[in-house]
Amino acid sequence: MRRYGLSDGQWEQIKDLLPGRKGHVGGTAADNRLLIEAVLYRYRAGIPWRDLPVRFGDWKNVHRRLRRWCESGVIERIFRHLAADHDNEYMMIDSTIVRAHQHSAGVYKKGGGSQAAGRSRGGLTTKIHAIVDAAGKAVALSLTPGQRTDITEAEPLLDEVDPEVFIADTAYDAGPLIEKREERGITPVIPSRKNRIFLRKTRFSIYKKRNIIERFFARLKQFRGIATRYDKLKSTFLIAVQFVFAIIGIN
Structure with missing residues (x-):
């Protein structure tokens, strides 16, 4: 296996979800695995698209096909398919902030909110919200501008x-x-804020398992193209995060 490449086991789990596979409507693509590995390499190494190694072919074609898959929802379907096989015993929610590189800074001037970029104490940032199961697999995610509070994304994510x-x-x-x-029969394990008049009891033997999502974000940020956002468009960065989440989940 080449550096940052897919293992045969990972490829087997996603190959039948891609367009251009044998027996699929339309032409048959002989290089789907190469394209997936090119995208993985780019985000793992955090390099500009034009610096992709020549073994991946023309970087413009790689980027063009990725955008096409983005618009047709291919990567999101892979993420949803893999996320469907999750552990329902307990889940945890949290967020992490990533700094936007100067190459993506133009989105702030052209409607940064719609592109999930905003000004926070760390400068121009994007916040990644995620729900992770007991096995450390992401099952739901969203992107917001960095200054958005965590609680605003909790409701739509938890509905999933x-x-x-x-x-x-x-x-x-x-x-x-x-x-x-609680109305849905879900037991919340959330420590009370110190300014609450009546403090709820917290089962800290369960709460300590929250380190799973912290370790998950640590693995996510090993991908330099995720730890720093280089993509101008929210849609491109979102599918990159979904793709990396999916790959981490099948390691």
Whole structure:
């Protein structure tokens, strides 16, 4: 296996989800694996597209096909398919901030909010919100500008999952959010904020498992093209995050 390439096991799990496969409507693509490995290499190494090694072919073709897959939802379908096989015992939610490189800085002047870029204390940033299961697999995600608070994305993400236990830190300690989870039969494990009059009991034996999502984000940021955002468009960066989430989940 080449550096940053897919293992045969990883390829077997995603090859039948790609367009251009044998028996699929349209032409048959002989280099789907090469394209996937080119995208993986680019985001793992954090290099400009034009610096892709020549073994991947013309970088313009790689980028063009990736954008085509983005618009047709190919990468999102792969992520959703792999995320469907998750552990419902308990899940956890959190977010992490990534700095936007100067090459993507133009999105802020041209409607940064719509491109999930915004000004925070770290400068121009994007925030990645994710829900991870007990096995450390991402099952839901979204992108927002860096200054957006965590709680704003909790409701739509949690509507996508149905765990027995939901773990989060104090940033998610909000009455309506907790009450809705309890109505659905989900047990929230969230420490109370210090300014609460009545503190809830927290099962810290379960809460300590939240380190799973922290370790997940640490693995995510080994991909230099994710730890620093180089993509101008939210849609391109989103499919990159979805793609890396999927690959991490099948390692």
